[in-house]
Amino acid sequence: MINLTVDGILQEGASASDGFGLFTSKSVVAMRVNGELRDLAHKLADGDVVEGVEISSEDGLNILRHSAAHVLAQAVQTINPEAKLGIGPPIRDGFYYDFDVVDSFTPEDLKALEKQMERIIRSGQRFVRRVTNDGDARIELSGELYKLELIGLKGSDLGEGSAEVGAGELTIYDNVDPQSGETVWRDLCRGPHLPNTRMIGNGFALTRVAAAYWRGNENNKQLQRIYGTAWPTKDELRAHQERLEEAARRDHRRLGTELDLFSFPEEIGSGLAVFHPKGGIIRRVMEDYSRKRHEESGYDFVYSPHITKSNLFEISGHLGWYADGMFPPMKMDEEIDENGVVRKQGQDYYLKPMNCPFHILIFKSQARSYRDLPLRMFEFGSVYRYEKSGVLHGLTRVRGMTQDDAHLFVTPDNMEQELTDVIGFVLGLLRDYGLDDFYLELSTREEGNPKFVGADDIWEKATATLQKVATATGLELVPDPGGAAFYGPKISVQARDAIGRTWQMSTIQLDFNLPERFDLEFTAADGSKQRPVMIHRALFGSIERFFGVLTEHYAGHFPPWLAPVQVVGIPVADAFSDYLHSVAAELRKHGVRVMVDDSDDRMQKKIRNHTKDRVPFMLIAGGEDADSGAVSFRFRDGSQENGVPVDVAIERILEAIKTKAQV
RNA sequence: GCCGACUUGGCGCAAUUGGUAGCGCACCUCACUUGUAAUGAGGUGGUUAGGGGUUCGAGUCCCCUAGUCGGCUCCA
Numbered sequence: 001m002i003n004l005t006v007d008g009i010l011q012e013g014a015s016a017s018d019g020f021g022l023f024t025s026k027s028v029v030a031m032r033v034n035g036e037l038r039d040l041a042h043k044l045a046d047g048d049v050v051e052g053v054e055i056s057s058e059d060g061l062n063i064l065r066h067s068a069a070h071v072l073a074q075a076v077q078t079i080n081p082e083a084k085l086g087i088g089p090p091i092r093d094g095f096y097y098d099f100d101v102v103d104s105f106t107p108e109d110l111k112a113l114e115k116q117m118e119r120i121i122r123s124g125q126r127f128v129r130r131v132t133n134d135g136d137a138r139i140e141l142s143g144e145l146y147k148l149e150l151i152g153l154k155g156s157d158l159g160e161g162s163a164e165v166g167a168g169e170l171t172i173y174d175n176v177d178p179q180s181g182e183t184v185w186r187d188l189c190r191g192p193h194l195p196n197t198r199m200i201g202n203g204f205a206l207t208r209v210a211a212a213y214w215r216g217n218e219n220n221k222q223l224q225r226i227y228g229t230a231w232p233t234k235d236e237l238r239a240h241q242e243r244l245e246e247a248a249r250r251d252h253r254r255l256g257t258e259l260d261l262f263s264f265p266e267e268i269g270s271g272l273a274v275f276h277p278k279g280g281i282i283r284r285v286m287e288d289y290s291r292k293r294h295e296e297s298g299y300d301f302v303y304s305p306h307i308t309k310s311n312l313f314e315i316s317g318h319l320g321w322y323a324d325g326m327f328p329p330m331k332m333d334e335e336i337d338e339n340g341v342v343r344k345q346g347q348d349y350y351l352k353p354m355n356c357p358f359h360i361l362i363f364k365s366q367a368r369s370y371r372d373l374p375l376r377m378f379e380f381g382s383v384y385r386y387e388k389s390g391v392l393h394g395l396t397r398v399r400g401m402t403q404d405d406a407h408l409f410v411t412p413d414n415m416e417q418e419l420t421d422v423i424g425f426v427l428g429l430l431r432d433y434g435l436d437d438f439y440l441e442l443s444t445r446e447e448g449n450p451k452f453v454g455a456d457d458i459w460e461k462a463t464a465t466l467q468k469v470a471t472a473t474g475l476e477l478v479p480d481p482g483g484a485a486f487y488g489p490k491i492s493v494q495a496r497d498a499i500g501r502t503w504q505m506s507t508i509q510l511d512f513n514l515p516e517r518f519d520l521e522f523t524a525a526d527g528s529k530q531r532p533v534m535i536h537r538a539l540f541g542s543i544e545r546f547f548g549v550l551t552e553h554y555a556g557h558f559p560p561w562l563a564p565v566q567v568v569g570i571p572v573a574d575a576f577s578d579y580l581h582s583v584a585a586e587l588r589k590h591g592v593r594v595m596v597d598d599s600d601d602r603m604q605k606k607i608r609n610h611t612k613d614r615v616p617f618m619l620i621a622g623g624e625d626a627d628s629g630a631v632s633f634r635f636r637d638g639s640q641e642n643g644v645p646v647d648v649a650i651e652r653i654l655e656a657i658k659t660k661a662q663v
Numbered sequence: 664g665c666c667g668a669c670u671u672g673g674c675g676c677a678a679u680u681g682g683u684a685g686c687g688c689a690c691c692u693c694a695c696u697u698g699u700a701a702u703g704a705g706g707u708g709g710u711u712a713g714g715g716g717u718u719c720g721a722g723u724c725c726c727c728u729a730g731u732c733g734g735c736u737c738c739a
Contacts, residue, residue, distance in 0.1 A: 104666070104668095107668085208733060213665080213736065222735075264730090266731090269729095270731090317739095321739070325738080385738085387738075390666095390735080390737090391664090600696080601701090602695095605702085607700055620699065642699095
C-alpha cells in the first residue's frame with residue numbers, strides 16, 4: 001500500500017503499483033511520474049505524483065509515433081537483417097527512422113514494410129524496458145555501429161538522437177512476443193513506449209523515403225530515411241492526409257501554372273522566374289501599394305545597379321564569408337598595349353547578393369549630421385544568390401529575387417523610436433495584404449561566443465530595445481537565443497496563413513558591423529563624430545517569396561484589389577454583350593480591371609472558366625437585367641445575387657477594391 | 664552540393680514482357696445564340712528534356728548533361 005497523487009488527487013493506500021492498475025482508460029498510454037515520462041509498467045513508489053498521458057496529447061502522440069518508428073525498424077530488419085539502425089524519433093505529425101542499407105528503399109518497399117508493420121502491430125508485442133550499462137550494451141549491440149556511437153555520446157547534446165539515449169540510465173526496449181514470451185527484437189531507446197504494438201492501431205502510413213546525413217552533418221555518411229505518419233485513429237490519419245491534399249491544391253507552383261501567373265523557363269536557369277501578364281498585375285499592385293506606404297512613412301527612394309566591382313564586397317566582407325553563395329565574377333581582364341603598359345586594369349565584377357553596401361555608399365556620399373538622421377533608404381533591389389541546386393523551391397527559394405529592402409541609419413538615441421515605428425509599419429502593411437495572425441521571434445547572441453562583433457553595451461542596449469518594442473506589440477514573442485547574425489540581433493515576424501502554416505516574413509535586423517567596416521559617421525550636436533547604427537529591414541523578404549506565400553494563403557482567390565481580372569461580364573446571350581460592354585466601360589473609367597467575355601462559348605462554360613480563373617466578380621446580364629438596368633453578381637463560391645442596379649453594383653465593386661476586402 | 668524518384672504536344676495524363684506515340688482540356692474552323700460550373704462536328708499540334716550507347720528495332724534498357732519533385736545540408 002502506497003500513497004500516490006493521481007491526476008491531482010491524493011490516493012491514500014493505493015492498491016495499484018503501476019500505471020496499468022491506475023489507469024483503466026485505454027486512451028492512457030503512458031504516465032508522468034514526478035514530471036518524468038514513464039511506461040505504464042513503471043513501478044510506482046510511495047509519494048509519487050502521477051498523471052496519465054492521453055494518446056491524443058502531445059506527449060501521447062510522440063509516444064505513439066516513436067513506437068511506430070520502432071515497429072518500422074523491426075519491419076525493416078525482418079525483411080533485411082543487414083540493415084543497420086540510425087535514429088528513429090517522433091517528429092511533427094509522424095516519425096522517421098534512418099537506416100544504413102546497401103540499396104535505397106523504393107515505393108514498393110514501403111508497401112511491403114507497411115504490411116510487415118501491420119503484422120507486428122497485430123501480434124501485440126509488448127514493449128519492455130530494460131536497464132543496461134555501457135559495457136553490456138556495447139556487446140549486445142555490437143553489430144549496430146551507429147547505436148554504439150550513440151552510447152559513446154550519451155549525455156551530450158544529440159538533438160533528435162536524444163530519443164535513443166537520454167541523460168539518465170541507459171536502456172534497451174525489448175519487443176516481447178506475447179505468446180512465446182520471447183524477445184523478438186530490441187532497440188537502444190530512452191522510451192517511454194506504448195504498452196504493446198497493438199495500440200498503434202491502423203492510423204499510420206509510410207509516406208516517403210529520403211536520404212539524410214548521419215547526425216545531420218553533411219560530412220557524414222548519408223543514411224536512408226523512411227518517413228511515416230501516425231495517428232490514434234484511421235479517421236485522424238485520413239484528416240491529416242486531407243490537410244496535405246489541401247496544401248497541395250494551394251501549392252503556388254501549381255497555381256502559378258494553372259492561373260498563368262509565372263514560370264521558370266528552363267532556358268533561363270534554375271531559380272529564375274518570369275512573371276506572366278496576370279502575375280505581373282498582382283506583383284505590380286503589390287509593389288505600388290508598398291511604394292505608397294513607404295512614401296507616406298518617410299522613406300527615401302533610391303536605386304542602385306545590379307553589378308559592382310569586387311572591391312565593394314571586399315569592404316563589406318561578403319567576399320570573405322559568403323563567396324560560395326554568390327554568382328562567380330565576371331572577369332574583365334587587364335589590357336596591355338604593345339609597350340607592355342597597362343592600358344586598362346583588370347577587374348572582377350559581381351552580381352549583387354544584397355543591397356546594403358550600395359545604400360551605405362549613398363549615406364557616405366556626403367557628410368552627415370545628426371539632423372539628417374534617421375535616414376531611411378528604400379529600394380526594390382534585385383539581388384542574385386547562387387543557392388545550392390537542391391534547395392530551390394518555386395518562388396520561395398530562388399536565385400534571382402527582388403527585395404523590398406530598406407536601410408535605416410539611426411543614432412543610438414533614435415533606435416528605440418525607429419524600431420517601434422518600423423515594427424508597427426511592418427505589421428500594418430502585412431495586415432493590408434491579408435495576413436493578420438503573427439508571432440515574433442527575437443534572435444539574440446550567444447553569451448561568450450566570440451564570433452559576435454560589436455561592443456557589449458551596444459548589444460545589450462539593442463537587444464533590450466528590440467525586446468521592449470517587440471513586447472509592446474502585444475504579440476507572442478518567441479526567444480531564439482544564439483540565432484542572431486554575428487553583426488547584430490534581429491526580430492522576425494512569423495505569419496500564419498489561412499491553413500495554419502507559419503512563414504517567416506519580415507526581418508528587422510540591427511547591424512553594428514557594416515557601419516564599422518565602411519567607417520560611417522555623422523556629426524553629433526556637440527560636434528563630435530559618431531557612428532550610426534544600421535537597421536536592415538525587408539517586409540516581404542523578397543517579392544517573389546511573398547507572392548508565393550500570398551498565392552498559397554489565398555489559394556489563388558486573390559482579393560479584388562490584387563486580382564488580375566477583377567470583373568468579368570458574362571452575357572446570357574450574344575445580344576446582351578453591348579449592354580455589358582457599357583457597364584464595363586463605366587467600371588474601366590474608375591480603373592477597374594474588367595473584361596467582357598463575348599466569345600461564342602455558352603454562358604455556363606464561361607461561368608466555369610472564370611470561376612476556375614478565380615475572378616472575384618462575375619457580372620451576368622440577360623434580358624431581365626437589361627430591361628431593368630441591372631446586373632446579376634456571381635461569386636467564386638457559387639453564390640449569386642440577381643437584379644442589382646448597375647450603379648449599386650459599381651459602387652459595391654469599387655468599395656471592395658478600395659477597402660481591400662475579400663469576397 | 665548529397666541521396667532517391669521523375670521529365671511524353673501549351674496544361675493534365677496513356678502507351679502489355681523493347682515492336683515504331685494516344686486521350687482529355689486548351690488552340691483553330693464551322694454550325695448553334697443559349698439565365699448561373701463543360702453545345703456539337705471537324706482540324707492543327709509531339710524527331711517522347713538534350714546528347715551518346717546497346718539492339719534488327721528504344722518513350723521503354725545503359726551512360727552523360729540539363730531541369731523538376733521529395734528529403735538532407737544550407738539560407739549572410
